[in-house]
Amino acid sequence: MTADAPRHAREDPAAAIKFEVNGQAITVRVDPMRRLSDVLRDDLGLTGTKVGCDAGDCGACTVRLGRRQVESCLVPAAQAQGVTIRTVEGLAGPDGTPSDLQTAFLVHGAAQCGICTPGMLMAADALLAADPDADDDAIRDGIGGVLCRCTGYVKIVEAIAATRDARRARRTNGAAPRANGMPAPAAEPAAGATVGSRLAKVDGLPRVLGTARYGADHRPEDVFAVRAVRSPHPRARFEIGDLEPLRLRHPGLVDVITAAEVPGQNRYGIYATGKDQPALADGVVRYRGEAILGLVGDEATIAAITDAELPITWEPLRYLTGIDAALAEDAPRLHDASPGNVLVRGRLASGEVDEALAASAVTAEIDVATTFVEHAYIEPEAGLARRVGDRIEVTVSTQAPYMDRDEVALLLGIPPTDVRIIPTACGGGFGGKLDIGVHALIALAAWRTGRPVRAVWTRPESMAASTKRHPARIHATAGADADGHLTAYRFHGDFDTGAYASWGLTVANRVPIHAMGPYGYDAVLATTRAVYTNSPPAGAFRGFGVPQAAIAHEALMDELADRLGWDPLEFRLANALRAGSTTSSGQRLDASAGLPACLEALLPHWDRLRGDAADHNAAPRCRTRRGVGIGAMWYGIGNTAIANPSTIEIGVAADGRVILFCGAVDIGQGASTVIVQIAADALGVPASAIELVSGDTDRTEDAGKSSASRQTFVSGNAARLAAADLRRQILLLAEVGGEASLGFEAGRITATDASGRTAAIELAELPPVPVRDASAACVIAGRGTFDPQTTPLDADGHGVPYQTYAFGAQIADVEVDPALGTVKVRRIVAAHDVGRAINPTQVEGQIHGGIAQGLGFALMEAYVPGRTENLHDYLIPTVGDMPEIECLLIEDAEPSGPFGAKGVGEPALVPTAPAILGAIYDAVGVRITELPASPDRVRAAILARSGAPAAG
Amino acid sequence: MAFLRPARLDEALGALAGGGPGGAPWVLVAGATDHYPARVGRAPVEDVLDLSAIDGLRGVVGVDGGWRIGALTSWTDLVEFDLPPLFDGLRSAALAIGGLQIQARATVVGNVCNASPAADGTPNLLALDAAVELASASGSRRVPVGEFVLGNRRTARADNELVTGLFVPAPLPGTTVRSTFEKLGSRAYLVISIAMVAVVVEIGVDDRIARGRIAVGACSEVAQRLPALEAALAGESAIPATARLVAPEHLTGLHPIDDVRGTAAYRLDAAEELVRRALEKVLA
Numbered sequence A: 001m002t003a004d005a006p007r008h009a010r011e012d013p014a015a016a017i018k019f020e021v022n023g024q025a026i027t028v029r030v031d032p033m034r035r036l037s038d039v040l041r042d043d044l045g046l047t048g049t050k051v052g053c054d055a056g057d058c059g060a061c062t063v064r065l066g067r068r069q070v071e072s073c074l075v076p077a078a079q080a081q082g083v084t085i086r087t088v089e090g091l092a093g094p095d096g097t098p099s100d101l102q103t104a105f106l107v108h109g110a111a112q113c114g115i116c117t118p119g120m121l122m123a124a125d126a127l128l129a130a131d132p133d134a135d136d137d138a139i140r141d142g143i144g145g146v147l148c149r150c151t152g153y154v155k156i157v158e159a160i161a162a163t164r165d166a167r168r169a170r171r172t173n174g175a176a177p178r179a180n181g182m183p184a185p186a187a188e189p190a191a192g193a194t195v196g197s198r199l200a201k202v203d204g205l206p207r208v209l210g211t212a213r214y215g216a217d218h219r220p221e222d223v224f225a226v227r228a229v230r231s232p233h234p235r236a237r238f239e240i241g242d243l244e245p246l247r248l249r250h251p252g253l254v255d256v257i258t259a260a261e262v263p264g265q266n267r268y269g270i271y272a273t274g275k276d277q278p279a280l281a282d283g284v285v286r287y288r289g290e291a292i293l294g295l296v297g298d299e300a301t302i303a304a305i306t307d308a309e310l311p312i313t314w315e316p317l318r319y320l321t322g323i324d325a326a327l328a329e330d331a332p333r334l335h336d337a338s339p340g341n342v343l344v345r346g347r348l349a350s351g352e353v354d355e356a357l358a359a360s361a362v363t364a365e366i367d368v369a370t371t372f373v374e375h376a377y378i379e380p381e382a383g384l385a386r387r388v389g390d391r392i393e394v395t396v397s398t399q400a401p402y403m404d405r406d407e408v409a410l411l412l413g414i415p416p417t418d419v420r421i422i423p424t425a426c427g428g429g430f431g432g433k434l435d436i437g438v439h440a441l442i443a444l445a446a447w448r449t450g451r452p453v454r455a456v457w458t459r460p461e462s463m464a465a466s467t468k469r470h471p472a473r474i475h476a477t478a479g480a481d482a483d484g485h486l487t488a489y490r491f492h493g494d495f496d497t498g499a500y501a502s503w504g505l506t507v508a509n510r511v512p513i514h515a516m517g518p519y520g521y522d523a524v525l526a527t528t529r530a531v532y533t534n535s536p537p538a539g540a541f542r543g544f545g546v547p548q549a550a551i552a553h554e555a556l557m558d559e560l561a562d563r564l565g566w567d568p569l570e571f572r573l574a575n576a577l578r579a580g581s582t583t584s585s586g587q588r589l590d591a592s593a594g595l596p597a598c599l600e601a602l603l604p605h606w607d608r609l610r611g612d613a614a615d616h617n618a619a620p621r622c623r624t625r626r627g628v629g630i631g632a633m634w635y636g637i638g639n640t641a642i643a644n645p646s647t648i649e650i651g652v653a654a655d656g657r658v659i660l661f662c663g664a665v666d667i668g669q670g671a672s673t674v675i676v677q678i679a680a681d682a683l684g685v686p687a688s689a690i691e692l693v694s695g696d697t698d699r700t701e702d703a704g705k706s707s708a709s710r711q712t713f714v715s716g717n718a719a720r721l722a723a724a725d726l727r728r729q730i731l732l733l734a735e736v737g738g739e740a741s742l743g744f745e746a747g748r749i750t751a752t753d754a755s756g757r758t759a760a761i762e763l764a765e766l767p768p769v770p771v772r773d774a775s776a777a778c779v780i781a782g783r784g785t786f787d788p789q790t791t792p793l794d795a796d797g798h799g800v801p802y803q804t805y806a807f808g809a810q811i812a813d814v815e816v817d818p819a820l821g822t823v824k825v826r827r828i829v830a831a832h833d834v835g836r837a838i839n840p841t842q843v844e845g846q847i848h849g850g851i852a853q854g855l856g857f858a859l860m861e862a863y864v865p866g867r868t869e870n871l872h873d874y875l876i877p878t879v880g881d882m883p884e885i886e887c888l889l890i891e892d893a894e895p896s897g898p899f900g901a902k903g904v905g906e907p908a909l910v911p912t913a914p915a916i917l918g919a920i921y922d923a924v925g926v927r928i929t930e931l932p933a934s935p936d937r938v939r940a941a942i943l944a945r946s947g948a949p950a951a952g
Numbered sequence B: 001m002a003f004l005r006p007a008r009l010d011e012a013l014g015a016l017a018g019g020g021p022g023g024a025p026w027v028l029v030a031g032a033t034d035h036y037p038a039r040v041g042r043a044p045v046e047d048v049l050d051l052s053a054i055d056g057l058r059g060v061v062g063v064d065g066g067w068r069i070g071a072l073t074s075w076t077d078l079v080e081f082d083l084p085p086l087f088d089g090l091r092s093a094a095l096a097i098g099g100l101q102i103q104a105r106a107t108v109v110g111n112v113c114n115a116s117p118a119a120d121g122t123p124n125l126l127a128l129d130a131a132v133e134l135a136s137a138s139g140s141r142r143v144p145v146g147e148f149v150l151g152n153r154r155t156a157r158a159d160n161e162l163v164t165g166l167f168v169p170a171p172l173p174g175t176t177v178r179s180t181f182e183k184l185g186s187r188a189y190l191v192i193s194i195a196m197v198a199v200v201v202e203i204g205v206d207d208r209i210a211r212g213r214i215a216v217g218a219c220s221e222v223a224q225r226l227p228a229l230e231a232a233l234a235g236e237s238a239i240p241a242t243a244r245l246v247a248p249e250h251l252t253g254l255h256p257i258d259d260v261r262g263t264a265a266y267r268l269d270a271a272e273e274l275v276r277r278a279l280e281k282v283l284a
Helices: A036-043 A100-107 A117-130 A136-143 A154-173 A204-209 A244-249 A299-304 A323-327 A353-358 A401-412 A439-449 A459-465 A504-514 A546-564 A568-575 A595-618 A671-683 A711-734 A840-859 A912-924 A935-945 B009-018 B075-080 B085-094 B100-105 B108-114 B121-127 B227-233 B240-245 B264-283
Strands: A017-021 A024-028 A062-065 A068-071 A084-086 A224-230 A236-240 A253-257 A291-297 A312-316 A342-350 A362-369 A382-388 A391-396 A419-423 A453-456 A472-480 A486-498 A523-532 A625-636 A646-653 A658-662 A690-694 A741-745 A748-752 A758-762 A778-786 A805-817 A822-833 A884-890 B027-029 B048-050 B060-063 B066-070 B131-136 B139-144 B149-151 B162-169 B176-184 B195-203 B209-217
Touching: A062 A117, A068 A117, A068 B100, A100 A117, A100 A154, A100 A204, A117 A136, A117 A154, A117 A204, A117 B100, A136 A154, A154 A840, A224 A299, A224 A439, A224 A459, A236 A291, A244 A253, A253 A439, A291 A299, A291 A439, A323 A486, A323 A523, A342 A504, A353 A472, A353 A486, A353 A523, A362 A546, A382 A439, A391 A401, A391 A439, A401 A419, A401 A439, A439 A453, A472 A546, A486 A504, A486 A546, A504 A523, A504 A546, A504 A625, A546 A568, A546 A625, A546 A912, A568 A595, A568 A625, A595 A625, A595 A805, A595 A822, A595 A884, A595 A912, A625 A912, A646 A671, A646 A711, A658 A671, A658 A711, A671 A690, A671 A711, A711 A748, A711 A758, A711 A778, A805 A912, A822 A840, A822 A912, A822 A935, A840 A884, A840 A912, A912 A935, A935 B264, B009 B048, B009 B131, B009 B162, B066 B108, B075 B085, B075 B100, B075 B108, B085 B121, B085 B176, B085 B195, B108 B121, B108 B162, B121 B176, B121 B195, B121 B209, B176 B264, B195 B264, B209 B227, B209 B264, B227 B240, B240 B264
Parallel strands: A017 A084, A224 A453, A391 A419, A486 A523, A658 A690, A822 A884, B027 B048
Antiparallel strands: A017 A024, A062 A068, A062 A084, A224 A291, A236 A312, A253 A291, A342 A523, A362 A472, A382 A391, A382 A453, A472 A486, A625 A805, A646 A658, A646 A778, A741 A748, A748 A758, A805 A822, B060 B066, B066 B162, B131 B139, B131 B162, B176 B195, B195 B209
16 A cells, blocks of 8 residues: 555455444445545435534534544444434434424524534434433533534524423423423414514524534535645745646646636635725735645545645745735735735714814724634535536535625636525524635536536635635723713724735725714714735624724723713713714714613613622622623614615416525525515415525525625515515505505415405416526516615715614623633523514524624634634533523614614624623722733733732 | 544554555544544545444543543443542533533543643543553553643654543541532633633541642643642641642742633733632632
8 A cells, every 4th residue: 555545445345334324224335434424424314414614613513422422523433333313303303303402493593604503403302302300500521522602502502402491391290391481382473474473494494403504514426526726825926836646646636726727717705896806816925824826636645635736836925924024015915916015994974073083082992903803603614516518507505605606707717697505404504605705616627627526625725725814903082071971982993914815805995984883973083994914814703804903892891981081881872973963974863773672671680780799899808899880882784875676576376386586595594584584474364375496506595695694684675575566466456455465375376355355366367577587487486676875975974875774782891810810601681672683592692692792702713823723722612601582672673674673783792892801900909901812911900000020 | 645533442453553554544433533633624635533422432440549431431421420529629620621511521631631721621630640541552551641641732652542531539537528619711611711621629627637649731732740849748637727828939830822712921910819819719
């Protein structure tokens, strides 16, 4: 056997490994060191078991081995010999009926993106089998080894507890199961009553069954793999030498793709005029992890080729880490088009800031520094591409199918109509799957070889290559007069946009508008710069820079209140934007500006928690100190001052099925469910009457990207308009009045008016009508387009950047251990003005998840390129880190929103970190301004304040 | 590349004696929880000797003069065995290593052999005066844990040896034993320690500390005992206030580093506090 032989060559046909999976006897003959997760997924086709890290850090691959839960990515195939394994596929009944645990996950909204769900289910299955009476703490211990990035774990714990209670009730008295804390699976809401109901996710069942197919779950028999070779240097020139010896050494290597092989434009990026990122670097790399070539062939061959074998000559160049280095006079220019390494500047100016600050009774000033934050979706980037004649089909995990389509078309030099993007179930996005990821190499490889080609990024690869939250360096000053009225706000923020533009422009433009927070100031000057460095590209991440800016504005609100002797909540309430306010952009808010209502709802909680904290701190011999803080926010829904349309179609097929063609992809946040609910009520049918076609660019119109908290408001409106259009046409055909109720049967629609008169439409008699989906035989179709009414901003940032804004506020109750600097968040009460909660369960889920990410941002998350590219050095919150959360949904209806709704995805995260940091200040008197507030930073600040030598 | 999963110890030792067929030493695997994370996305060429099927290496048994933890004993096994308070600290570590999935697979011995500076088992084993039992085709030997772990990912195991278990000596006769473990990390589960402390105290019938053994992990390349503090504790009253005796000079043997989990200065500062708290707890 040669040293180069791939691992699979170790297969010994004599060494059959026999075990049992889900009650079935299995014999495999594989490499004995093959990971059990790979055996389950690739050899046995049990793709319900997910792989998130291959390192035992995330728990997504958790299965039961005997009575214990194990991570199947850490079990050698050989050690499966003779054991009994249970996977998520083994939970449901033989007819596919979900188990009680799976049903509870569905009903309670415990599965959002669903990628951690199989692991969570198996951990819970093992727990409840071993300890049927597990209390909530034991439940947390039981699932403590599985990471979830969407849900904040709240509804997962609820679902497991409900299952425990129901089983206990059955054991003790044979009573019917009754869920705990939440309604039992309710009967489906009637036609017209779907909006506002806790409808289970329309795409939820496959997620709890483990049958939903994600990016890595598409692996046809004849598939090739492509693996990117990435730069080990942050900045370097390179040359690729003769590849022939490599090809000879590896006969399975069918293609090597470099920049020279890109048939179209080897530049991609979010903005048409700013595409600066090569799919494959052409001679120069600008960050560690940048792809320089793609190796194509069978999976074993590709895995066996080491980087050391490749004929690449590197010439490392001076590289720029951080904003100061990039702005230094002698800094090398990283992009020809950007002198001084400044990608873009943003600005908002209103009133005379200097004068107003000088005239203020009190002012406060702050410097804030934040770090790179990783999206850490549990599903790494993955997909499959296929060439179909002169078209390319890319089946991929994504937030933005139409943007992907256009990028792939440019890259291949073909018309966008020749590209089809088929979104898979998306195992988490949070902004990180807006930029193309695996798309480029799989499309290029499939285009060139004619074979289906897949790629699944490893966790370190995902973390090194994908976009991040922008590190920010902020200086801000705020002033108020003696009556507690805010006077002026001056803000400058520099944002490290990394090696390529990505969403840097969006951040630089969105931040100035939101920089001062949700308050009325007489004068504001807010400026931003996005600065190129040799770090990974910073892109879109839940809030586009606004969470960073909120750290500053909320700290300053606390400080001004303190100096004026005001209560921090009352001070915010007195200055809150509200209906009738004019923003610093000069936009008058006519309605749906519910921050005062949010703050008023929080007031009793604020008083109670402050009192509890004071009692705790007054107790003798108390080792810890408690404190309570508050954060408030606002957030413009959708793109900033540019077009942002969604178009949605809804048709009735000749057989009577109602099909919603919705280009908005659900990335776990619940968009599909909410949009179906809106369409159902607008059409006048129960949600279950609607069949959903989601995201496929050949079958749906462009409904934009799942970002900027826009899908409920923008695509929801498009769905409402489409369904109303369809209803109008049906009523016209039936010749009945507007109040008629509709019934859809096989081949016919019935319409019954208020007087009880029923008219029928025989669908077979209608001619076909075209919809975008050529395969759909629709006979009636409605269409809706919605584009928020905005205006371009002038040079001072004045205009109407957004049609509507979300508002919210959260209070955090924390416990600090001053001697160790550790912070435990005990409780968060979150009040969010969502306009209308189309689905309260989904809204709460977004709030819980936003809080989890905000808590991570505040306390533990720090991405260091080259150092924290795994999920044990890069920490995200586990179930044990989550506080108790109470959600207060404020419904200050947005007149232009679908049934009054706005959005909540990003808003939920924005106030969390400010509230936690304020609570730490309240507890121990130190204001942490460099994030994360890790134990060493908190401890050092406490020591510095007490005059002791700093511990760090 | 070869793979061997012997059922008997002598088979394993025989294979080890010959070295890996590929010319490099055998790579040893038991629970494999440290093996795969070091190989993400890589397909290394190596000869693997899988120890997991070897008979008789799993479990904790009383032996002459103490206890023996077999090399295949997982952390969950340790938790599920009925063990005296001497092992309370080690059991606390068992529940703090990774999540339940890791605890079910990872072995106590593997934790020592992986020789991470942040290994949660090592300070406990140091405080227990545990010794590593090594076997090769030519014989066996016993090496104190403090001499076995040489540095970051380095041990005194020779290529032809394997660790068959850990020997934990019995406490001083006539004493009451208490032990505990304090772990400091930046999150609740699945966390690599910033610092940790293991304490074993033996209290005489006079309610004085007959012997206190304290070790600190993640604050040096190898976890360290605190001999100066141990000397200071001997003969002191077994009451919580005795913990106040802890002073910075007791920690001078530690040499922590700055890394993503915390600064060196913070580690020292926190370690001192953790030692104090651990002592308070066992003396309560």
